[in-house]
Amino acid sequence: MKLRIETLAEVTYVIPEGRLDFDAAPDFQEAMERLLGGGTTQLPAVIIDGAGLEYASSAGLRAILLAARAAQRAGILFGLCALQPAVREVFDLSGFSRIIAVHADRATALARARQGRP
Amino acid sequence: MTVQRTVPAEASQLAVLNQFLRDFWTAAALAPARMGSFELALEEIFMNLVMHARQPGIAPRRVELTLSLGPDAVTMMVEDDGPQFDPLSLPPPDLTASLADRNLGGLGVYLVRNVMDTVSYARIAGRNQLRMTKRLAD
Numbered sequence: 001m002k003l004r005i006e007t008l009a010e011v012t013y014v015i016p017e018g019r020l021d022f023d024a025a026p027d028f029q030e031a032m033e034r035l036l037g038g039g040t041t042q043l044p045a046v047i048i049d050g051a052g053l054e055y056a057s058s059a060g061l062r063a064i065l066l067a068a069r070a071a072q073r074a075g076i077l078f079g080l081c082a083l084q085p086a087v088r089e090v091f092d093l094s095g096f097s098r099i100i101a102v103h104a105d106r107a108t109a110l111a112r113a114r115q116g117r118p
Numbered sequence: 119m120t121v122q123r124t125v126p127a128e129a130s131q132l133a134v135l136n137q138f139l140r141d142f143w144t145a146a147a148l149a150p151a152r153m154g155s156f157e158l159a160l161e162e163i164f165m166n167l168v169m170h171a172r173q174p175g176i177a178p179r180r181v182e183l184t185l186s187l188g189p190d191a192v193t194m195m196v197e198d199d200g201p202q203f204d205p206l207s208l209p210p211p212d213l214t215a216s217l218a219d220r221n222l223g224g225l226g227v228y229l230v231r232n233v234m235d236t237v238s239y240a241r242i243a244g245r246n247q248l249r250m251t252k253r254l255a256d
Contacts, residue, residue, distance in 0.1 A: 022129070022165050055154065057161045058226040068217055086154045093232045094225055095213030 003031055011045045011113050013106070017052035020060030028060070032067035036074055045077035045113035049106060056087045061094050068100045077116070081109040119146060120186040127178045127198065129168050135160055135183050142185045148192070152254060155233040156194055159250055162226035163196050163205070170200060178246075191235070193251045203246055204239045206231070 001024035004015040014035070020028060036046065048064065056064075064080070071078035079101030083091060091097055103109040123138045125131035139160060143153045160183070167178050178200030186193040211224040231237050234250040241247070 021161055022132070055157065057158055057165075058229055059161075059165070061225060062222050065217070065220060065222065072217060089233070090158065090229055093229055095211070095220075098213070099215075099217040099220065 001028065003028065005031075005035065007043075009110065011047050011106075011110055012043050014046060014048045015052060016048065016050070019055040020053060020063070021055065021057045022059040025057075025059040025063045029063040029066060032063065033070060036067060036070040036076060036078075043076050045079075045109075046071055047078075047103070047106070047109045047113070048080040050080055050083040050087055053084060053087050056090055058090075058094070061090065061096060064100070065096065077113055079103055079109055079112070081106055120184065121145075122182060122184045124180055124182045127167050127170075127181050127200075129165070131181075132161060132164055132168075135164060138183065139185065142187075146187045146192075148187075148254065152192075152252075155252055156192065156250075158233055159194065159230045160196075162230050163248055166205060166226060167196075167198050167200065170203070188251075190255065191251050191253045193249060195247060195249045197245045197247045199245055202241050204241075205248065206237065206239050 001016055001018040001020055006013050006015070012035070014032070016028065018024070068078050081103040082105050083102060088102070091102065101112070103112065121142050123135065125134055136157065139153065139156060143150070164181060167181055170178065178198035180199050182197045184195040205227045208224055208227050210228050211221060215221065230250065234252050236251045238249050239247065240249070
Protein backbone atom coordinates (compact mmCIF):
# COMPACT_ATOMS: atom_id res chain seq x y z
CA MET A 1 0.00 0.00 0.00
CA LYS A 2 1.15 3.52 -0.82
CA LEU A 3 0.27 6.47 1.39
CA ARG A 4 0.16 10.15 0.47
CA ILE A 5 -0.66 13.00 2.81
CA GLU A 6 -1.71 16.40 1.51
CA THR A 7 -3.19 19.46 3.13
CA LEU A 8 -5.69 21.54 1.17
CA ALA A 9 -7.55 24.44 2.74
CA GLU A 10 -8.68 23.31 6.22
CA VAL A 11 -8.34 19.59 5.70
CA THR A 12 -5.39 17.21 5.73
CA TYR A 13 -6.15 14.28 3.44
CA VAL A 14 -4.60 10.89 4.00
CA ILE A 15 -4.69 8.97 0.72
CA PRO A 16 -3.98 5.23 0.92
CA GLU A 17 -3.67 3.36 -2.34
CA GLY A 18 -3.95 -0.43 -2.58
CA ARG A 19 -4.60 -2.84 0.25
CA LEU A 20 -4.86 -2.11 3.96
CA ASP A 21 -4.26 -5.67 5.18
CA PHE A 22 -2.27 -7.21 8.08
CA ASP A 23 0.93 -6.50 6.18
CA ALA A 24 0.23 -2.80 5.55
CA ALA A 25 -1.57 -1.98 8.81
CA PRO A 26 1.49 -1.42 11.07
CA ASP A 27 3.06 1.17 8.73
CA PHE A 28 -0.30 2.87 8.26
CA GLN A 29 -0.81 2.97 12.02
CA GLU A 30 2.63 4.48 12.56
CA ALA A 31 2.06 7.15 9.90
CA MET A 32 -1.28 8.08 11.47
CA GLU A 33 0.27 8.27 14.95
CA ARG A 34 2.95 10.63 13.63
CA LEU A 35 0.32 12.78 11.96
CA LEU A 36 -2.16 12.90 14.84
CA GLY A 37 0.03 12.63 17.89
CA GLY A 38 2.88 14.95 16.95
CA GLY A 39 1.40 17.87 18.89
CA THR A 40 3.48 20.40 16.97
CA THR A 41 0.92 21.53 14.41
CA GLN A 42 -2.74 21.63 15.26
CA LEU A 43 -4.50 20.12 12.25
CA PRO A 44 -8.13 21.23 12.05
CA ALA A 45 -9.36 18.09 10.30
CA VAL A 46 -7.95 14.82 9.00
CA ILE A 47 -9.88 12.88 6.36
CA ILE A 48 -8.90 9.51 4.92
CA ASP A 49 -9.73 9.62 1.21
CA GLY A 50 -10.58 6.01 0.36
CA ALA A 51 -10.98 6.37 -3.42
CA GLY A 52 -7.79 4.35 -4.02
CA LEU A 53 -8.30 1.89 -1.18
CA GLU A 54 -9.24 -1.46 -2.70
CA TYR A 55 -9.35 -3.69 0.34
CA ALA A 56 -9.37 -3.51 4.13
CA SER A 57 -9.30 -6.41 6.60
CA SER A 58 -9.88 -6.34 10.36
CA ALA A 59 -6.20 -5.44 10.81
CA GLY A 60 -6.73 -2.32 8.68
CA LEU A 61 -9.97 -1.46 10.46
CA ARG A 62 -8.21 -1.64 13.82
CA ALA A 63 -5.56 0.81 12.59
CA ILE A 64 -8.31 3.21 11.46
CA LEU A 65 -10.08 2.89 14.82
CA LEU A 66 -6.86 3.69 16.68
CA ALA A 67 -6.33 6.72 14.43
CA ALA A 68 -9.88 7.93 15.15
CA ARG A 69 -9.21 7.61 18.88
CA ALA A 70 -5.92 9.50 18.62
CA ALA A 71 -7.73 12.27 16.72
CA GLN A 72 -10.46 12.45 19.34
CA ARG A 73 -7.86 12.79 22.11
CA ALA A 74 -6.06 15.54 20.15
CA GLY A 75 -9.30 17.39 19.38
CA ILE A 76 -8.90 16.91 15.63
CA LEU A 77 -11.94 16.32 13.41
CA PHE A 78 -11.58 12.90 11.82
CA GLY A 79 -13.43 10.97 9.16
CA LEU A 80 -13.29 9.05 5.90
CA CYS A 81 -14.64 9.79 2.46
CA ALA A 82 -15.11 8.19 -0.97
CA LEU A 83 -14.91 4.58 0.24
CA GLN A 84 -15.12 1.87 -2.41
CA PRO A 85 -18.12 -0.48 -1.97
CA ALA A 86 -16.06 -3.44 -0.65
CA VAL A 87 -14.36 -1.31 1.99
CA ARG A 88 -17.64 0.42 2.86
CA GLU A 89 -19.19 -3.01 3.42
CA VAL A 90 -16.64 -4.11 6.05
CA PHE A 91 -16.76 -0.65 7.62
CA ASP A 92 -20.55 -0.92 7.99
CA LEU A 93 -20.47 -4.57 9.15
CA SER A 94 -17.93 -3.77 11.85
CA GLY A 95 -20.18 -1.05 13.25
CA PHE A 96 -17.49 1.58 12.64
CA SER A 97 -19.85 3.73 10.56
CA ARG A 98 -21.68 4.47 13.81
CA ILE A 99 -18.63 5.83 15.61
CA ILE A 100 -16.49 7.27 12.78
CA ALA A 101 -17.80 9.78 10.22
CA VAL A 102 -17.99 8.53 6.63
CA HIS A 103 -18.64 11.09 3.87
CA ALA A 104 -19.62 10.53 0.26
CA ASP A 105 -16.77 12.64 -1.13
CA ARG A 106 -14.16 15.29 -0.34
CA ALA A 107 -16.60 18.16 -0.90
CA THR A 108 -18.96 16.82 1.76
CA ALA A 109 -16.09 16.17 4.16
CA LEU A 110 -14.76 19.70 3.64
CA ALA A 111 -18.20 21.27 4.14
CA ARG A 112 -18.60 19.42 7.44
CA ALA A 113 -15.07 20.37 8.54
CA ARG A 114 -15.90 24.04 7.87
CA GLN A 115 -18.90 23.70 10.16
CA GLY A 116 -16.61 22.22 12.80
CA ARG A 117 -18.40 18.88 12.75
CA PRO A 118 -16.80 15.51 11.97
CA MET B 119 -13.52 -28.18 -9.87
CA THR B 120 -11.59 -28.55 -6.61
CA VAL B 121 -8.05 -27.39 -5.87
CA GLN B 122 -5.94 -27.74 -2.75
CA ARG B 123 -2.79 -26.16 -1.36
CA THR B 124 -0.89 -26.75 1.90
CA VAL B 125 1.46 -24.18 3.46
CA PRO B 126 3.28 -23.69 6.79
CA ALA B 127 1.39 -21.53 9.34
CA GLU B 128 3.56 -18.45 8.70
CA ALA B 129 2.42 -14.92 7.88
CA SER B 130 4.52 -14.79 4.70
CA GLN B 131 2.44 -17.66 3.28
CA LEU B 132 -0.73 -15.55 3.02
CA ALA B 133 0.60 -14.07 -0.23
CA VAL B 134 0.99 -17.62 -1.60
CA LEU B 135 -2.59 -18.53 -0.66
CA ASN B 136 -3.92 -15.24 -2.06
CA GLN B 137 -2.27 -15.97 -5.39
CA PHE B 138 -3.70 -19.51 -5.26
CA LEU B 139 -7.18 -18.03 -4.71
CA ARG B 140 -6.73 -15.58 -7.63
CA ASP B 141 -5.59 -18.39 -9.94
CA PHE B 142 -8.61 -20.50 -8.95
CA TRP B 143 -10.93 -17.56 -9.58
CA THR B 144 -9.45 -16.96 -13.02
CA ALA B 145 -9.51 -20.67 -13.96
CA ALA B 146 -13.16 -20.90 -12.86
CA ALA B 147 -13.99 -17.77 -14.91
CA LEU B 148 -15.80 -16.18 -11.95
CA ALA B 149 -16.66 -12.48 -11.68
CA PRO B 150 -13.69 -10.67 -10.06
CA ALA B 151 -16.01 -8.56 -7.88
CA ARG B 152 -17.15 -11.73 -6.08
CA MET B 153 -13.65 -12.66 -4.92
CA GLY B 154 -13.39 -9.97 -2.22
CA SER B 155 -15.35 -11.89 0.43
CA PHE B 156 -13.10 -14.93 0.00
CA GLU B 157 -9.96 -12.80 0.10
CA LEU B 158 -11.14 -11.24 3.35
CA ALA B 159 -12.18 -14.56 4.93
CA LEU B 160 -8.86 -16.14 3.93
CA GLU B 161 -6.81 -13.37 5.54
CA GLU B 162 -8.89 -13.34 8.74
CA ILE B 163 -8.88 -17.12 9.26
CA PHE B 164 -5.29 -17.75 8.16
CA MET B 165 -3.86 -14.88 10.23
CA ASN B 166 -5.75 -16.09 13.32
CA LEU B 167 -4.02 -19.46 12.89
CA VAL B 168 -0.64 -17.75 12.41
CA MET B 169 -1.16 -15.72 15.61
CA HIS B 170 -1.91 -18.94 17.52
CA ALA B 171 1.17 -20.50 15.95
CA ARG B 172 3.28 -17.96 17.83
CA GLN B 173 2.26 -19.52 21.12
CA PRO B 174 4.46 -22.56 21.76
CA GLY B 175 2.70 -25.88 22.27
CA ILE B 176 -0.62 -24.86 20.73
CA ALA B 177 0.72 -24.13 17.28
CA PRO B 178 -0.81 -25.40 14.08
CA ARG B 179 2.09 -26.24 11.81
CA ARG B 180 0.41 -26.79 8.48
CA VAL B 181 -2.63 -25.14 6.96
CA GLU B 182 -4.51 -26.64 4.04
CA LEU B 183 -6.73 -24.54 1.79
CA THR B 184 -9.34 -26.22 -0.42
CA LEU B 185 -11.39 -24.30 -2.97
CA SER B 186 -14.38 -25.91 -4.72
CA LEU B 187 -16.64 -24.58 -7.41
CA GLY B 188 -20.19 -25.92 -7.16
CA PRO B 189 -23.16 -25.32 -9.47
CA ASP B 190 -24.16 -22.07 -7.74
CA ALA B 191 -21.63 -21.49 -4.94
CA VAL B 192 -17.96 -21.51 -4.03
CA THR B 193 -16.79 -23.42 -0.95
CA MET B 194 -13.56 -22.56 0.83
CA MET B 195 -12.23 -24.90 3.49
CA VAL B 196 -9.34 -24.11 5.82
CA GLU B 197 -7.91 -27.03 7.82
CA ASP B 198 -5.10 -27.01 10.38
CA ASP B 199 -3.34 -29.55 12.58
CA GLY B 200 -3.39 -27.44 15.78
CA PRO B 201 -5.27 -28.31 18.97
CA GLN B 202 -9.06 -28.21 18.89
CA PHE B 203 -10.32 -24.65 18.53
CA ASP B 204 -13.64 -23.46 17.21
CA PRO B 205 -13.32 -19.80 16.11
CA LEU B 206 -17.13 -19.62 15.88
CA SER B 207 -17.27 -19.97 19.68
CA LEU B 208 -15.79 -16.47 20.05
CA PRO B 209 -18.29 -13.85 21.23
CA PRO B 210 -19.21 -11.19 18.66
CA PRO B 211 -17.79 -7.69 19.19
CA ASP B 212 -20.00 -5.11 20.90
CA LEU B 213 -21.09 -3.04 17.90
CA THR B 214 -22.79 -0.45 20.10
CA ALA B 215 -19.66 0.51 22.10
CA SER B 216 -18.41 4.09 21.82
CA LEU B 217 -15.22 4.99 19.96
CA ALA B 218 -13.24 5.13 23.23
CA ASP B 219 -14.64 1.84 24.57
CA ARG B 220 -14.73 -0.27 21.42
CA ASN B 221 -12.80 -3.50 21.95
CA LEU B 222 -10.29 -4.31 19.20
CA GLY B 223 -10.68 -8.09 19.32
CA GLY B 224 -13.12 -10.50 17.74
CA LEU B 225 -13.69 -8.47 14.62
CA GLY B 226 -12.08 -10.80 12.07
CA VAL B 227 -14.27 -13.86 12.71
CA TYR B 228 -17.34 -11.63 12.95
CA LEU B 229 -16.61 -10.23 9.47
CA VAL B 230 -16.14 -13.75 8.07
CA ARG B 231 -19.54 -14.84 9.42
CA ASN B 232 -21.15 -11.83 7.80
CA VAL B 233 -19.56 -11.82 4.35
CA MET B 234 -20.12 -15.57 3.86
CA ASP B 235 -23.49 -17.28 3.45
CA THR B 236 -22.58 -20.23 5.69
CA VAL B 237 -19.65 -20.91 8.02
CA SER B 238 -19.28 -24.17 9.94
CA TYR B 239 -16.63 -25.73 12.14
CA ALA B 240 -15.78 -29.40 12.64
CA ARG B 241 -13.00 -31.31 14.40
CA ILE B 242 -12.18 -34.24 12.15
CA ALA B 243 -9.30 -36.72 12.45
CA GLY B 244 -7.26 -34.44 14.70
CA ARG B 245 -7.73 -31.41 12.49
CA ASN B 246 -9.75 -28.22 12.74
CA GLN B 247 -11.90 -27.70 9.69
CA LEU B 248 -13.61 -24.41 8.88
CA ARG B 249 -15.92 -24.55 5.89
CA MET B 250 -17.26 -21.38 4.27
CA THR B 251 -19.62 -21.06 1.33
CA LYS B 252 -21.01 -18.17 -0.65
CA ARG B 253 -23.47 -18.20 -3.51
CA LEU B 254 -22.30 -16.76 -6.82
CA ALA B 255 -25.51 -14.82 -7.50
CA ASP B 256 -27.69 -12.70 -5.21
